[in-house]
Amino acid sequence: NMKGQGRNGVCLYDCQLQTQDILKLQLRDRLKKAIAEQMISVCYQPIIHTQTGQIVKFEALARWHDDIQGDISPAVFIPIAEKYGLINQLGMLVLHQACQDLKKIHALGYDSICFSINRSVKEFINSGQDECICDVIQQYELPNSSIVIEITETTASKESRYIHDVLARFKERGILVALDDFGTGYSSLGAIIDLRPDIIKIDRSFITEIESNIGSQTLVSLVLELSHKLGIKVVAEGVETKAQLELLMGMNCHYIQGFYVSRAKPIEACINMLMNESTLMTSDV
Numbered sequence: 001n002m003k004g005q006g007r008n009g010v011c012l013y014d015c016q017l018q019t020q021d022i023l024k025l026q027l028r029d030r031l032k033k034a035i036a037e038q039m040i041s042v043c044y045q046p047i048i049h050t051q052t053g054q055i056v057k058f059e060a061l062a063r064w065h066d067d068i069q070g071d072i073s074p075a076v077f078i079p080i081a082e083k084y085g086l087i088n089q090l091g092m093l094v095l096h097q098a099c100q101d102l103k104k105i106h107a108l109g110y111d112s113i114c115f116s117i118n119r120s121v122k123e124f125i126n127s128g129q130d131e132c133i134c135d136v137i138q139q140y141e142l143p144n145s146s147i148v149i150e151i152t153e154t155t156a157s158k159e160s161r162y163i164h165d166v167l168a169r170f171k172e173r174g175i176l177v178a179l180d181d182f183g184t185g186y187s188s189l190g191a192i193i194d195l196r197p198d199i200i201k202i203d204r205s206f207i208t209e210i211e212s213n214i215g216s217q218t219l220v221s222l223v224l225e226l227s228h229k230l231g232i233k234v235v236a237e238g239v240e241t242k243a244q245l246e247l248l249m250g251m252n253c254h255y256i257q258g259f260y261v262s263r264a265k266p267i268e269a270c271i272n273m274l275m276n277e278s279t280l281m282t283s284d285v
């Protein structure tokens with residue numbers, strides 16, 4: 001601890017913290033501006049059905065290019081949006097863009113394709129957000145069944161009681177719910193039984209280690225076994241190699257997502273992917 005050790009009585013430790021806070025506030029202000037000016041874009045990453053090799057869904061992922069700092073990761077700006085009350089507006093921006101883009105895909109005849117949308121639990125704390133989501137989907141005349149809401153499990157478990165109602169309301173309207181980043185939070189297996197999501201997305205960290213770590217492999221196979229019994233679909237996130245894909249297929253994992261198939265791309269590139277689908281599983285993107 002550097003406290004009190006600075007020259008002229010200035011505290012270095014606190015000054016460092018202060019600099020970080022100022023940078024964060026600057027980033028918040030630029031994010032605020034970017035949201036207001038609709039400078040947040042959306043890219044989409046395909047989710048593949050392992051049995052058929054076909055794209056069934058795309059996950060919508062927010063992208064922010066800042067003029068000063070360049071591309072800023074959602075891992076950085078989503079927490080800032082949550083902390084400073086910008087997450088609802090950001091979420092709505094992404095939803096509108098995604099609905100517009102899904103409309104394009106359906107119009108081309110790929111009308112069984114679904115989009116997955118990420119939602120922070122904070123977006124549901126102001127009640128009515130789930131209704132807003134349904135209203136937007138309706139506004140674009142998309143079937144509710146073409147949208148999946150992905151919620152991170154860490155937060156979902158914390159807000160378990162509350163989130164239970166939100167999930168029920170989505171399900172009532174035929175909107176599917178996925179537990180995202182599964183395995184990274186607490187009460188993993190408990191959350192499956194308690195929340196009964198439609199889909200579970202196993203976190204990338206387990207897939208990365210699936211060959212080398214018996215613990216990770218065991219978790220994946222347990223989640224698959226439990227999910228099969230309960231009629232829940234499973235997506236493996238972050239599949240990067242053919243070996244991982246083959247292991248997962250051997251375990252009867254329904255869906256995979258990861259750089260092995262494709263990174264998240266702009267809508268035009270995704271439409272091209274759909275049009276050239278037969279070559280997807282054999283190419284190393």
Ligand code: C2E
Nearest residue numbers: 061062074075078094118119120238239240257258259260
């Ligand atoms: P997530 O929902 O778990 O999304 C998957 C993340 O893993 C994405 O990162 C994706 O690019 C990355 N990924 C996918 N396959 C691979 C792979 O094979 N290898 C590696 N190394 N990474 C892979 P991204 O786009 O940086 O997003 C990070 C997180 O930010 C997301 O994690 C999600 O929690 C959050 N996020 C993104 N967009 C939104 C949004 O519109 N709203 C909210 N609330 N959160 C969002």
Ligand code: MG
Nearest residue numbers: 059118150180
């Ligand atoms: Mg997600």
Ligand code: MG
Nearest residue numbers: 180181201237
């Ligand atoms: Mg995830």
Ligand code: MG
Nearest residue numbers: 180181203204
């Ligand atoms: Mg993640």
